[in-house]
Structures are given as C-alpha cells and as structure tokens.
Amino acid sequence: MTVEPNIIEVKNLKKAYGENVVLKDISFTVKKSEKVVLIGPSGGGKSTLLRCLNRLEDFSGQVIFENQDLSAASKEKLRALRQKMGMVFQQFNLFPHKTVLENITFAPIKLKISSLQAAQKKALDLLEQVGLKNKANAYPQSLSGGQQQRVAIARALAMDPEVMLFDEPTSALDPEMVGDVLQVMEKLATEGMTMIIVTHEMGFAQEVADKVIFMDQGQIADSGSPAYIFKETANPRTKEFISKVM
Amino acid sequence: MTVEPNIIEVKNLKKAYGENVVLKDISFTVKKSEKVVLIGPSGGGKSTLLRCLNRLEDFSGQVIFENQDLSAASKEKLRALRQKMGMVFQQFNLFPHKTVLENITFAPIKLKISSLQAAQKKALDLLEQVGLKNKANAYPQSLSGGQQQRVAIARALAMDPEVMLFDEPTSALDPEMVGDVLQVMEKLATEGMTMIIVTHEMGFAQEVADKVIFMDQGQIADSGSPAYIFKETANPRTKEFISKVM
Amino acid sequence: MFGFMKQYYPVFLEGTAQTIIISIIGILIGILLGLLFVMMRLSKLKVFEYLARVYIAIVRGTPSMIQVMLIYYTLSKVISVPQVQFLGSGLDRVIPGSIALGINSGAYTAEIFRSGIISISRGQTEAGLSLGLSEKTTMFSIVLPQAVRNILPALGNEFISLIKESSVLFYIGVQEVTAQALGVGGTLYNFVPPLIVAASIYFVLTFLLSQLMQFIEKKMGRKYIQSN
Amino acid sequence: MFGFMKQYYPVFLEGTAQTIIISIIGILIGILLGLLFVMMRLSKLKVFEYLARVYIAIVRGTPSMIQVMLIYYTLSKVISVPQVQFLGSGLDRVIPGSIALGINSGAYTAEIFRSGIISISRGQTEAGLSLGLSEKTTMFSIVLPQAVRNILPALGNEFISLIKESSVLFYIGVQEVTAQALGVGGTLYNFVPPLIVAASIYFVLTFLLSQLMQFIEKKMGRKYIQSN
C-alpha cells in the first residue's frame, strides 16, 4: 500500500443525546483508498459515528474532510461536502415514489451536476455495474431487499463520491441476498474507493479491511489490522465479541 | 435413534391467498423427538407452513397431530391441541403490557392449567433455564432482542408442549445475541423435545437436525439428512441456495 | 367589555356545568356504542358487519346538528323521561340530547377502536392463539389493552370534539354554555362579548381534558415503555 | 311525508350549491393555511413555532360556530367584499364565511400534514441530505410527496367534516342547505322531513367526496405500491 494523504481526520469527536453520551472522544484518520471496517456490539455508537461524519448530526470536536472542517462549514459548503460522501443505509432508504432510474438521477439533475441525458446514461451504466439494468423503470417496492440495496449503492455512486459510508448494508437482507451486495462492495473496494463500513459480516471484513475499529460504549476500544483484531488482540472485550459473532 | 411413532403427519396440505398459491401439496411426517429444520429462499412458504401446523391459517388437506385431525377439530379441541404445540416467532411477540413473569404465567393461569403459585414457580424455573431469572419483573421493552426471544421460548415451554415450532427465532437478533438463543434451543433438543425449526443458521441446522426440508415456491423441493442436503444432494436449486447462504 | 360578567357569571357557571355533564354522558355512551359497533364491524357475521358499516356511514356522513334534532324528536316519542329541571333544562331534553351525542360519538369511537386493534400486530393475536387462548381472551386480555393505549390520543381528540359539538344541544333547548351565551347576548343586545366568554370556557375545558388524557397516557405508558 | 319537496326543491338545490361552494373555498384555504402553519410549526424559529401552536390550540379548543361568528365580525371590518347576491346570500357573507371555515380547517390540516411528515421515516430525510440536497428540496421533493399520499385518508375525513361544519355559516346568514331546511321546516311547522332531506344531501355529498378521495388514493398508490 502506497502512503496516501489523509482524506478524513476525526479529532476528539463527542456526541450526546441529552444525558446519554453516545460517542466519547473519538479520533482516527482515514487515508485515500483505505477501507475501514467498524465493528462492535449494538448500541456502541457505530451508526451515530457514521452520521456525524456526514454531519447528519451535530457534534463537538472536529471532522476534517479533504482539509475542510465539517463542523464549521456553512450550509452550502456542507452540501457540497456531502455530495462527495456517498452514504448507504441499513434500511436502503430509496425514495419509494420515484423509479429506480429517478432515484439515481434525481440529485445530480436537481443539483445541476449533470444534464438529464448525461445523468440517465450514467445511471444506466451504474445499474449495469450492480446488475440491475433491467430494473431501471421499476419502483423500489417491487424489488427485493438485495436489489434495493444495490440501487442505493448506485444512487450514492452517481454523485462521484470520494468516500463511501456503509451502515450495515446487509443486515436487513435475507441471507441469500447478502452475497450480491457484498460482491458489489468488493468490486468497489478493488477499484480503489475509500470506504468506511459498519458490518457484522466478519468474513467480508477480514477480506476487505485495511483497518478494523472495534467500537464499544461510544469509544474506540481496539483497532488494527484484520489479523490483529480477529486473532492477535489481547483486549478481552474484543475477544469476547469476536467469539460471539464468528 | 429409536423408532418413535409419528407425532405430526401432514398430508397434501395446500394453502392459497386469493390467487396466490403459497403451499402446493405438502406432505411429510415428524416423529416424536425428531428435529426437523426447514430452509429455503424467502417467500418459499416456510412461515405459512408453520402457521398451518398450528391452524393459525385455514388450509385444505390434513394436519394430523397426535392422531387428531386439526382441520376438522372444533374450537375447543383446537385450543387444547394448540396448547401442546409451542410456537416461537421471529418477532418474539411478547405481550408488551405484561411483565416477563406475567407473559409466562398468563396462559397457564387463564386456562386453569396451574394455580397462580404453581405457574409462578414453574415460570421462575424456566427463566432460570434460559438464564433470565433476574428479569422476571421487567417489561419486555427493557430487554434486548435475545433476552426477549429467550422469554418467548420460556413462555411456550410453560404450557408443557409436545412439539415446539420455531420461525426464524434468531433472524431479528443482533449477531452477538444469536448464540444465547441457539444455546437454549440446543439444550431443548438434547432433552428430547420434538422440534420444527425454520432457520437460516446453517451451522445450527447441521448440528441439530435429524431431517432437513428444503422448501421452494411452496413445495418441498428436497429433503433428507443434514449430510445429504448440505453435501450430497444433486438438486441444483438446493445446491444454489446452500452455496449462497453458507 | 366584560363588565357584564360580574352579574351574569352564574349563568355561565350553570351552562358550563351542563356542558360538562352532557359531555360526560355523551362520552360514556359513545365508548359503549363504540365497543359494541367495533365488535360488530370486525365480526364474522356479515349482517353485523353490514349494520355497523351503515351506522358508521350515516353518522359520519351527516351533520351532528341534524342528527341530534332527529334523534331527539324520535327518542322523545319512544322513551319517557320525567320533566325534572336540572341545571336550567328539563331532564327530558338533557337525557335524549346526551344520548344523541353519544350515538354520534359512538361511530367515531368505533372507528378509533378499529384502528387501534388493527395497529396491534397480527403477531400478538397469533401469540395468544398459539398458547391455546380463546379468541375472546386474546382480544380482551392481549389486543384491547394495547390498542387502548395506542388510541388514547385519538380518543382524546374525539372527546374534545364531543365537548365542542355538545353546543348543538342548544337547538333542542338544553341550556349549555353556548345557549346561555346567546341568551345573555339577547339581554345585552350584543353577543360578541358573551360569545368570547363561551369560547374561553370551551378552551379551558378542552385544555383540561387534553391534560388529563396526557396524564393517563403517561401513566399507562410508564409501566412498560422504558427506554433501555 | 316528503310531498313538500315538489314545491321546495329549488330551495334545496340552491342551498346545496351554496354548501358545495363554501366547502370548496374552505378546503382550499384550509390546505394553504395548513401548509403555512405546518412549516411554521416545524420551523426552527421559536416564534413561528409558538404562533402556530397557539393558532392550532385556539382553533381546536373552541367550537367552530363561535369561531365563525367571531372571525366573520372581525373580517368584515377588515376586508370589503361587494354585496353581490349569490345563490341567495350576499358574497360579503359567503366569502368571509368560507374564509372562516378555512381558518378553522387550516389548524386541523396543519396537524394532519405534520403527522404525515413525521410518518415519513427520518431515513428518507437523511438519504436526501446525504446526497447533498438542501433541506428545502428534501422536504418538498422527497418527504412531502410521500406524506401527502399517507395522509390522504385523514385529509378526506377533514374535508368531510368541513362539509358538515359548513352548516354553521347559517349563523351569519349564508343560506346553505341546513339554513334552507330550517327555513322550510319553520314554514311547515315540522322540522323532521326537511332535516331528513338535508341529512340525505350531506350524506350524498360526503359519500361522493369519499369516493373521489379513494380514487385519488388508488391513483397515487398504483404507481409505486406493487405487491411483488
């Protein structure tokens, strides 16, 4: 791996809902093309962390993305930065009142990033990549979960993001759908996309991750290479968690 | 395995929702103490089959349970038969307005099967078995998914059932909760309970099942010993499915 | 502007008491009819379902003022209530009037109950039945207690609109708050100030009711919705 | 019993037309005000939120009859409408009257919109924002279209109750259907038959409206809810 510059720097990130401190002083960096996998028990703060990276939540501390401080960004600036971060959710969150094609082209056209033609052409390319070109005119509800998630990935990719954030992209899927989605993600990884992935698919994590972060109770309890986290670590909490989910 | 009598016989079971034929001519038998695992793709009819076994759905064909025809049973008879079949659901379905203890004791007391004291004593025993004695007075919402599912198992066991039906008992759970529930189920299996289990946990299926039934599009597409289904079968649909989920 | 209140407040007090009483009777009858009709509506017997549908459709499709007058004229031929005076109105008006309110409210209450029952996932019914409980026990011990909790806000709204609608009883001579305000307006030859007083009284009544409902909601909820 | 209709049907026709017109105006104004107030209610500016809350609380807490009278007296000082006769009533009554209906309905419509917006999962907003869309675009292109579809049944109910409530305009001299029925009843010295006629007219009107709403619902739904 060549030494790339940091694309994201998280410094002393803190987040509380009322009394409930959900993230306690999180710091880490992500380099260009790096694949970071977040694992940890439920309620540990993984989703909240991803949402903070996109500033869908307010927080204290800093998130620096391409040398810009997200927490200080104006509304317009923030919108521009968000475009460079694709986000894929556990529940897909496709727009049910738009066709697959419209889901993918809506933002690029609305934000005047592409013309209608260009956006549609690109969307069809992306659909081809995720194996769903024939579903361009279907509505999301008529697709299976796995298909919806692949559309959601295509939708995020249509904005040409620098980073992709995935929040348990396969855990709402029927088991036989999981493979298709992971395959699309693996392909993205090979193509050099910077990725931050929350997942419980440990096989996938071992294969793809450059760095694994174990989050527990709002803190980074442990982190390192897949080999370290899955085999070498001496941290008892990591070990317990790994033994339960493997 | 000793030769036990059939406890359940399903003969030519058919079920349609309007035009949509969901179960097409299903026949199989379950012997006392046998563990039958149902696997198959989503929408294949596994849940519907379980619900028919308990006659939560009307159907055509026969389900004979302990030599009684369920489809012909009167309302009272049916209630008596249902008491002998414990059912555990994917979504737990605990009664949210009752405590854990009340969840377990409600039916035995209401149906005058036990006195209040006897029911409570038994409930506490069962809670101990599933490792949740300390949660007797909690309300379901304050428990994790895995804990709720274990209570649901205890609730079903409180009726002293002859058979336990499980419908994907772990698929709504966070990964680190799955183990606890499977452990309770394994213990039940060792104790000789007759069990019919819909699950995607293939490791568990291989370990526990006496017979695996592969359901696809409303039919029994394949069935046999775990060794046969997971390794030997020549059925292309079974093979494809197994390769996807393993 | 409101100087008249010094003299006329007893009229408004009496009217308020009357409004409260007819509303309470109306609400109680509405709940009973609502329960009856939701059971009919969900019944497997088509006749019952059909009757319930017709009742609900008629009540919901016509103005309550007209309903109250028609019910009053009909009821007063059928049931005989002693003409005892009560808070300034004859019981022979107050009682058929509140029954009419209840008949009106029952249709809405039935639909609210139905939505509550539907909102309780089928899984709860199945869990009950699979334990060998009867359909009746499952409905009354498992589904309804949860349904009631879910529909408390909707029920609260229905009670609030009943309080406001109770003003239609002034058409049949029940001296509730609106009737009193209009009467006082007649004496003063100006009825804007008395109407403002009446509006304020309704506002206070409905506010108190909604506080009460919220309190009940919290109390019912506290038990089992604990954020973990 | 209904022999009088041979002579009086033109009165009822006129009243029905009047009821339809004031209801349509009321519904349109209600929708506009509802949109305005739901935006205020969900606004981050506390003043707006507060104003919207007060408006909603007052409208919901007081009887529409009193509201309509008070609004009418106030409006008629502020706006001047030519005293043109229209279906038996002056436009200077019909217009402030329908505005009053709309002001009343707006509070309910705002709450319905709010429930619709809340019902669209936060995930939809987040998906929109994470694509770099502005909050406004996300609200108007992603959330509202879905919300409107979800609230169609509730909106339909609100429109139906507006049609029925429109009878209160008879207090400010608008000759809608109830006013006409009461007038005919006064002439015949028997209210029951004309009231039954009026009730039937409301029933037909509300029935037609609910059919229309169901049609729209189906049409909006067909596109994207396909059972697979």
Add this chain to the structure above:
Amino acid sequence: SSSSKDNSVKKIQDKKTITVGTSADYAPFEFPIVKNGQKKIVGYDMLIAEKIADNLGVKLKIENTEFPSLISELKNNKIDMILAGMVSTKQRRKVVAFSRSYYTVKNVLLVQKKDANTYNTIASLKGKQIGAQQTTTQESIAKQQIKGANVVTESVLTSLTTELSQGKLAGVVVENEIADNYLRQFPNKYAVAKVKLTTPKDQRSVNIAVRKSDKALLKRINKVLIKLQNNGKMAKMLKQAQVLQDKYGK
C-alpha cells in the same frame, strides 16, 4: 269548567305545573337575567304566563329553546303553551290555536343612528342588506315589502343587530317595542328609519299558542287575558319588563 269537552286544564292541574315554551333572546318580551345569583327568564310574556299559572293554581315552568322549534315542541307535548312574542299568522293558525291578542305589533326598520334620515322610502333600500329573524313575520314583511333589498335571515335576533351595529346590515326589521328598547339602551347607536312598513292584518296580533285540542285551556287563558286588559295590568307589565331590561341589559 263544565263547558270544556277536553281535560287539558285538569291535566295541568294534576301535574301542578304549566310549561311555557319561549325563546329567551327577545327582550323585552323574554330574556334571561341574573337576580341574586340565580338565572331567571323574565319579560312581558313571562309576566303574563305567571298570571295564567296563578289563575290555574299551578307552578310555571319555562322551557327555553330556539324560536323556530317552538311549534314542534308544542305539537310534541313538550310544552303546554307558547309565549314568545308569537304572531298569529294564517300559516300558524293552521297548526295551533291562538288566544286573543295581548299585544299589537307594529314593525319598523331599525338602523344605525347615522342613517336615521337615510332610508326614508322603500326605494332607498334597493340593493341594501336587510336583516330579519328566520321564520318570523318580520322575515315575510321584509321579503314582501322591501322589494329590491337583499333579505338576510338568521336564527337569532341579536346576531342581526350585532351585524347592524357593525354596518354589515343596513337595517333590521323588528317589532316596534324592541326597537324602542334598543333606542333607550343605545341612544347613540340606533335609530328607527322613516320608511313605512305596513304590518298586514293577520300579522299584527301577538297571541298565546296552545294545541288545537286544548280548548279548555284556551278558554281559561282568554279569561285571564281579558281580566288583565280590563284592570290595566297588561300595560303595567309591559312597562315593568322594559324597566327590567333597562336595568339588566347593561
């Protein structure tokens, strides 16, 4: 009395109460007041009703409802008689029986003070809005005589006069006595227009209504009315009611 063929009087005396129906928003004929913290419905009509009750030796009970529903109430046996400033029109005479007249109506047009000299002729009211209480004789007078005006009918007289005071209506057709009271109460607000309204013969006399079958009761009532007229108490009672309204209508 032996001449009566029905038992209407006996029934009332058995009940020990006579129920009068009225619509108490029509001062000085009937209106609510609060006296010693108690609501009372008072007025000219109620004073007469009391005399009738006294004469029958029973208690008086007052039912207060909307004017348009009074005749239905009577027909449905909810009340025994109506005293509500009710004029004995031909239409009404078809359905109920009326006593002899105890008051003669003259109708006038109540207008704002500033318009005291504006509406001198029917023609001057062309295109104006004129109010009248629904289903009253005033409604038919307004509709028949003030040709070219738009007649607005509402169920409550006060809502019409409220509109008048706000300029929403050019005038309201009211009974003379009521107009006088308005003028006394608000001398700077109202006036009676100079326009002449004729009150047709069959719409002039105010009477007490009873069921057609209650002949004995009607006879008794007429006796009382004659007595009150002859001993001058009738006129006194009207004064008394006006004074009451002046006192309580502030």
